[in-house]
Amino acid sequence: MAIFAGIVLLSLYLYRRPGGMPFGLRAFLALSRIVVLALVVATLLEPAAIITESHTLSRSLPVLLDVSESMSMKDQRKRPEDLACAAAALDMVSLEDDTDADRMVMQLDAKQRQKIATSSRLDLGKAILTQSGRPVLESFAESLDLSYHTFGRSPRLISDDNLVATEALASLEAIEQETSIAASLEAVASSGGVPPAGIVLLSDGIDNASSQRSEAILRDLGARGIPVYAVPIGLSDPDDVSIRNVVVQEVAYSGDKVPVRVQIKSKGYERRTARLAVLLNDRRVSSRIVRFDGGLQFEEVDFRVDVYEKGAVQIDVLIEPFDNEISMANNRVSRTVRIVNEKVNVLYVEGNARWEYRYLRAILKRDPRINATFISSNAGPEIARNSPEHIERFPNEREDAFQYDLVILGDVEASFF
Template sequence: MSLRRQLWHGLESPLWLGVLLGSVLLAIGLIAVLHAYERRLVSRRLGWTLLGLRLSVIVALFVILLEPVLSWSRDFERRGRLVVAVDASLSMDTRDVQASPAEKLRWARACGLIGNPDIDARLDRWLAAYDAGREPEWATADEESDADRRRQLAASRRDNVQSLLDEMEGLSRKDLVQRLLTSGRVPLLDRLAGQAKVELAVFGGGTVETDADGLVGMLREPPDLVRAESTDLVQAVNSALARPGSAPLAGVVLLTDGRNSSPAESENAATLLGSTDAPVYPVLIGSDRRPKDLAIAVLDAPPTVFQHDQPIVRTTLRTGGYTGQDIVVELERLDQPGSDPLRKTVRPDGVTATVEFAIDAEELGRRRYRIRTPVLPDETRDDNNERQFTLQVVDDQADVLVIDGEPRWEFRYLEESLRRDERVKADSVVFRQPYLGVLPDTFFPRSLNLPPDAALAADSPFSRYDLVIIGDVSPQQISETGWRLLDRYVRDEGGTLVLTAGKRFFPRAHRSEIVQSLLPVVDLREVHLSDAAQTTRPADRGFRWQLTGDGDTLDWLRFAAEDAENRAIWSRLPGHLWGLTGVARPGAVVWACQPSRNAGRGLEWEREHALLAQHFVGAGQVIWLGVDSTWRWRYLVGDRYHHRFWGQLSRWAAEFKSAVGNEFVRFGVERPNISRGEEAVIRARWDGKLLKRFPDLKSRARLVRVDDGDERDAAVIDLKPTPERPLVFEGRTSALKPGEYRVVLETENAKVGETPVTAELLVSEPETPELADVSANPVWLGQLAQATGGRMLRPHEVGELPQLFNAASETITTREETSLWDHWLVLGLLFGLLTTEWVLRKINGLP
């Protein structure tokens, strides 16, 4: 609606109006006196003309000083935005065969397959009977008085309803969403579009915008950006809230089963979403009844074991609907077709059951396994009953040397832990230790057997060790020759050297250039906590380690198979009262750092406060460990984490030293077992002398698919020098399909040996908790709705959604003003009158 008005701003002030009127009257009086005088000098006609011009000027000035303004006001309606987000994750492919007849009938009614004003009352009676657990009365005597025809009518209606129930049972949750949004006499999307501007999106682990035409295709084949193998409901809501738009956001409608596979599910929805101005209306897609489904929920298998060891493979089954029934679990070896699988039978007494298998590790090499359960009758899904994994069997022992200045607490627990590990052969040297003279010599050797000249030694005395751990040694206890030999052990012999922080000497008392070059960190800073909080119970004292993104990917830093559980364990470990943090060198990788109170600093903080860092030196690697109290992790749990940490590090170091390669290059993949969609990182670490001889060396990795009987090239990845590590060439790809690959190193402009250098890579289907539990989750969706001021609905209630957004539009009034008093036409008229009056006076000789 448009409204036009003329305003006079000069009339708003009575004082100003009085001044104007007085001035006009005075001017008219003076003009009258002047007119009487001029009548004696000019003709009658000219006198009246001048009088008219002068009075016109007075009137024009009076009108201008009243400040006339032309005003327009327009009203228009601004429609709010409504984001409709549809869950496209794998769990939404589930068919809810366990749904009750009442639920299925309500879904059919919501989809417009049954129901109209004439039969709605009858449908309500049938639904009430189903809810009460009774067979509905399909036809009443009021509808048909004849008994035979009433029976025929009842049978016909029962058959029609049963066919509808069968049809709804065959629909997946995605099909139900599609029908809810696009079917019926007036589709829900069209009804919502009448209330607000509808914006569509599909989500899983990520969110992608779409429109009504593309919705069906995206639900059928979700794009990679959706990440259908997981569901992050909090991310979906935050993404909707953050979408740009000039119109206000009226609300968010989520059509989902509520099965959130992100770690956020267990936390409070209000905390996760914070304060939001837009309500969220989740629509629960799925049955309130838990489905009968058997799934491999968690798989815990070591990636690397030693020969002759007996590794344990542990799996957790979700057994919804099969409590008290015998379930057979099989573990079969895929790389040995025809071999008998291992079988165990479990009878669950709850919603989960744990099964363990002990497998032999007699043969060296990589193995592929599959753990599975049979598909039982009435299972909701049959695609979550198995998982595959690989296991690498390496040489029978890890040789470890521990060197310390004195028997500190850290040394005592470390030495004891390694000595009791049957797959670790540990030697120790303690330079300063008590000696009572009862034994012929001290319990541990007190010196290193070093040659007088490092250059004359064919091999370093450390060459037979996979891992050397340096404790709090003084500069006098390890000579410069010793450090040269340790440098050779790392640089030329491919060993792993762990340098640990010491309160007294190492590394702050050392000035050796070799020591400084080996350290992955610089600018060491002491962290020493001694406030009142450090007198509480041991579990609450000190600072804990914070794993970085690089640390999260390392198998040897894992205490649990699942990422969320592993991070939770690290966050609960007892803290440390003292440590040394440092700034990571260029090229070094930080695996753990001191926790930051400022989450915004991220990577910068990690690199400036490194507690666990690594860098490659020649063919080997050096690790910095900035605390001297890992023994504190034994509090209340004994060996569980302390023993596992050092045992896994020892095995990982042994595997590193035995990596494929030759005297010119070490070649391999960062993680030999990845999931589809994850990035495969392929690295070649070159000998520095070789690169000096062949500065134009080029290399690439050829990936050959080998598991389908017909070897063929899958990809060729160029390996490029990394900016911070010039000896390391690296390539990445995430476009590999599930399967087994041989990775072959190829070079140009240099010869690096007669024997091909190869590695192995296994790409598996993603291991995701998305299908571990496919039941709908109304509890979490209810919390989400309550936290945001919305409401949770079920499919038969979606017809109420348009009414919830009646206030989604708002009326906006705009006002425009055009001032007339300073318009050029008005000013032109005024000056025209003045000019005409002046010209007439001058022509006729008037002053």
């Protein structure tokens, strides 16, 4: 302030006398000098203005709903506890009551029982979001920003409203063929700038597209303080019959009898029977009745290839499903078999008529699928001239040598070639 006052006094002193200039001009020049010098002083003092603003950001809470194919399953619930859980999801009863599961189930009428039996896992998930779980979601919405996503291999936003509308879920179908739970969790956790307060996951837990990074992703969510609130839907081990594996040879010959080994897993159908069938290009070629023992069991069935079949064919092995199975998609497994109706050309080169030679020669000549040719290096050229099955020497031309599919070398000297 002292410097500024000195500048003002100096300006007034310099322009106090007329000096041949009008008073108005002298006043203007004095004022201009005062302003310029004041700006210079203000710049040297480096003035700063501090403005403080505060914003409150609500943390998000993504809700993930599984829409993979397994969510279309309709669990056949038998235990009272399982029926009570499904009834609670459909908002028929409240699990907060002290009533035990047996009494809850007894209170259900026929219409409610029918709805439980016909509801898929996806139907239960929808009911949780729009009916039974709505009070909990409303309490979350008071302090968090909710968003709703479906997921299979990756998540997809269906609503960013705090409470999802029933219409937004009505058209959802369980059609995703791949399910990657860890990748979907990572995607929604990283979608915003602020880490979410948590993630609500509604799923049956079946994951068929996990990567090697799945465990690392879950550890990273824990390190970032993002909890996952899992809401399991469906039975962990439902009653079902499935074909776990089929073992069949990759190549078969026309007219052959082909064995098929089938690994079957069953639960809930002990001592019951079903038909195991083999289809060749959608045409049934063999079947038999199998009896289920529960757990894993192996069954064998065979079929005969028609003589006119040739090339790659599709073999389907299936078990006729029961009406109340959890899934019928796992009752059928397909394999590809190459059918060959041409003989295999074999060249057998041998020195002396050893016992091994006589044994292999008999096998090769007995098999109608094999066209065998022999070379006896120590027998001389006479045997080749007198027998159509023998030739004198190994073919010299590439084309002649490559007409054979298999060459067997016995006890023959290298100098013969």
